[in-house]
Amino acid sequence: MSTALKPNPDLSLSFATSSRPSYSKPNSTHTHLPRLPSLTFSGLSVASSSGPSKSRSLCAVSKNVGSDQDGGFSYKDAGVDIDAGAELVRRIAKMAPGIGGFGGLFPLGDSYLVAGTDGVGTKLKLAFDTGIHDTIGIDLVAMSVNDIVTSGAKPLFFLDYYATSRLDVDLAEKVIKGIVNGCQQSDCVLLGGETAEMPGFYAEGEYDLSGCAVGIVKKESVINGKSIVAGDVLIGLPSSGVHSNGFSLVRRVLDHSGLSLKDQLPGNSVTLGEAVMAPTVIYVKQVLDIISKGGVKGIAHITGGGFTDNIPRVFPKGLGAVIYNNSWEIPAVFKWIQEAGRIEDVEMRRTFNMGIGMVLVVSKEASQRIIEEENGAYCIGEVITGEGVSYR
Template sequence: MNYKDAGVNIDEGNKLVEMIKPIAKKTLTDNVLEGIGGFAALFEIKNYKNPVIVSSTDGVGTKLKIAFMMDKHDTVGIDLVAMCVNDIIVTGAKPLFFLDYFATGKLKSEVAVEVIKGIAEGCKIAGCALIGGETAELPGFYKEGEYDLAGFCVGIVEKEELIDTKSIKEGDAIIGLASSGIHSNGYSLVRKVFFEKNNFSVKDFIPELGMNLGDALLTPTKIYVKSIEALKELKIKGMAHITGGGFIDNIPRILRKSIAAKINKGSWKIPTIFNLIQRLGDIEEREMYRTFNMGIGMVVIVDPSDVDKALEKLNGIGEKAYVIGEIVESEGGVIL
């Protein structure tokens, strides 16, 4: 008996590593001293006086179930990168490098390499290097044809350039940056609404969406790195990545207890997919705003005098941005 008889194919793993190397190489920067294939990756820090290292780790959640149902694996890697880098940039940092963890019951290189292609694409969009990762073949641990993904990103920022949310005050403007769709949160509810309660298939064409349901649900999470870079000349007082917990739980994470975010519903167009979920699932409005991004994937808080400049810069790079509310005196939280 050997390891392969037990369900772990070392040769398949080595084959995947060789397939990954040229994909990852396209993401590397001059700072990478050692990338894929070694025991550890090496990254050189240059041109920083007082650097602060910023880190984030995340996954894609049950959105992966949609990828399995569709047998489409080239976009969930973008989601993985987005979930990590969008958390990093709210501190004022820029992402430097990324590592992934891919685990499955039986390794199929042709599937895994599609996932890695998505991760590499996400890294290119975010301007960070894919410098390493782990592929775990775990017989008996996952259902056949399924896998799990996790990612880890490291960024950097000069200490004096960290976003100081203590400066947020009454009257400050809340700018919302449009999402690309559901992003990567709320999929347990999404699957329950569409597939359990209403018996949809991922192949069903949805006229309101203009596409098949599966394609709509797999739309990759938007990466906001370039959008936030466009605002560097302005004083950003705070940012919130609208992920799990939606508006209700995420925006208060950057607010003092004496102020609140007053959101003006109707100041942006809520994408059709959310209206569909709410109607088919008979979901209360506040629950929608606590579960989903509702069409706003990133919130930026600035002084009212900077609003026009911010919108001009964002619109100039093709970003859809809206003034969606303001900071008011209150006992914390979000006012809808």
Template sequence: MSDQRITYKDAGVDIAAGNSFVNMIKPLVKSTYRPEVMADIGGFGGLFSLNTSKFKNPVLVSGTDGVGTKLKIAFMADRHETVGIDLVAMCVNDIVVQGAEPLFFLDYLATGALLPEKAAAVVKGIAEGCRQAGCALIGGETAEMPGFYSDGEYDIAGFAVGVVDRDHIIDGSGIGVGNRLIGIASSGLHSNGYSLARKLVFDCMGLSIDSELPGTGRTVADEFLTPTRIYIRSILNLLKDFTINGIAHITGGGLLENIPRILPRGCQAAIHLPRWERPALFDILQKAGNVERDEMYRTFNMGIGMVLVVSEKDAEDMIDRLTGLQERAWIIGEITSCSENSENIVLVES
């Protein structure tokens, strides 16, 4: 038996680095606080007081997600301040589709060896995402796991909780024939389809992370690390004055897989492809790998980050409101009737 005294740091876990990291992120976390937050960072659990006076019958809505292989782009570019925005966006955009206002957020960050500055950059993005969504970052967990992750790499996951009055839950049951579909522009790839996008750009096109992506005027890193758009404030603004019958967040599965999730029986969504401005990025990716049309629309958002199903009489007014809220939006289709065995979404080339 050796007389050498082995420490946790010798095994790869630096407690001092963890403490330094917590001190770095405290002001970032506090910048997201809402009046309902009841405890400072550092406790075993986050405390949040639910203001039930705003709701007749409050229902909590929760969501969890990660950023996926978009993190590989962050590692390649050594840029980490935007993936935290993506993390928040993927969670809060999922719960607002049911009409819920996001209340608070928790994060989980795991890495092989904690580098406080890099981890703090990630949390800076998470805090920015929370501010954009109007929710509080009330807790999280940082796990240092030597030998589990490659050097310099990490993974992140997020958890969001929101609230909606039971009478105002948006579940798609109000969708009917004649309703219009409003598509709200994405900011790019968002956080889906990166396994295919990386193959197309790095393998098929032979580009590097710092190469200019032809046709965009931007580098691969700039284009691929554009943060996911957070739609919370715009959708909650619409809900003050308009009825929305259904909302689909266009995440993994694209338009083809996500819109059908909210459609009642007998309803089909007809999506007219020429009706919105598709970013050049998607045409570049499609051409690079000769990707079939439906594969593109099943993998990527194709320039549409959120789809709202609304009455025909409200559609144009809602477009005007969204424009005033600095969103780009278009009427991209309508709800038609269909038989039991028909496809519940069709892509129309005109």
């Protein structure tokens, strides 16, 4: 059973209401908002060192590069080069060995502190276009806590960074309410953050977000993939849609589809805007509950890089995965993106989660129990001897 510390409301209050240090930036002003407590990477894996395990996430920034080709769109056409990001991870790993996991592990007595940091990418652009700001904070929390729970860590606290050219208090309040909501779903505390006003740096009415989550797991309970063997089973937990990766490609498809965000998703009652802005599922409570019952050997958060890059990150050397085709229902939004953008299967699988936001590698014995107990969980594949991810 996974052992984790329970949040202490009294201790959380003493931290969360304290002032946070700030360092002034040239030509900027900072508004320090006390944050009340809430009770509640896409990169390639590299060899771990004997010291603390470190994570490294790659922030994919769209350059809005067009494509003159007549074929389907790709993530690279939209301005995001996953291979370039992976090369950066390899170079950083030479300077800081151990980089590459979903979360960074720092030893603390008989436990590890596990930390992760992330943003929500160019999904923010669609938040500006749709006016949907009350759930983007959920996405922000989800991207970090879903990373650290892959080690079996219980999130303890979250910190956010909100930056804008001119502070719109009402808009910022909506965003921060979403962050509080995400922390409640994660059973962690919003400990503090930074609100930065930087005139002239961002477009009028726009803002940027990033955040950091820290959790804890007993050393004997850490999930690290080392015990995975051929024949183990892949269990997929359903996503709510696109989550927070691949939006540079989503936006490119939207630009060329002739449809607006107010149009209905073909064959569906929701609008395209509602479909693509559905908040990222926070898997923390579900995954920790599954871990507590035994049999979980490895966990992959399906973010940028899709199945192709993320599942192999949790395998020992010499092991790969087979994914069973048609073993779960692919959400309509992905079918529309693929058809409207004429996107190849291999590109979809390396860019999007395709309806599976978290993959658990478990023993055969545990797989049957999990499928029976977890509503919506799918048996999506198995571990094999080999390399990479294949489909059949």
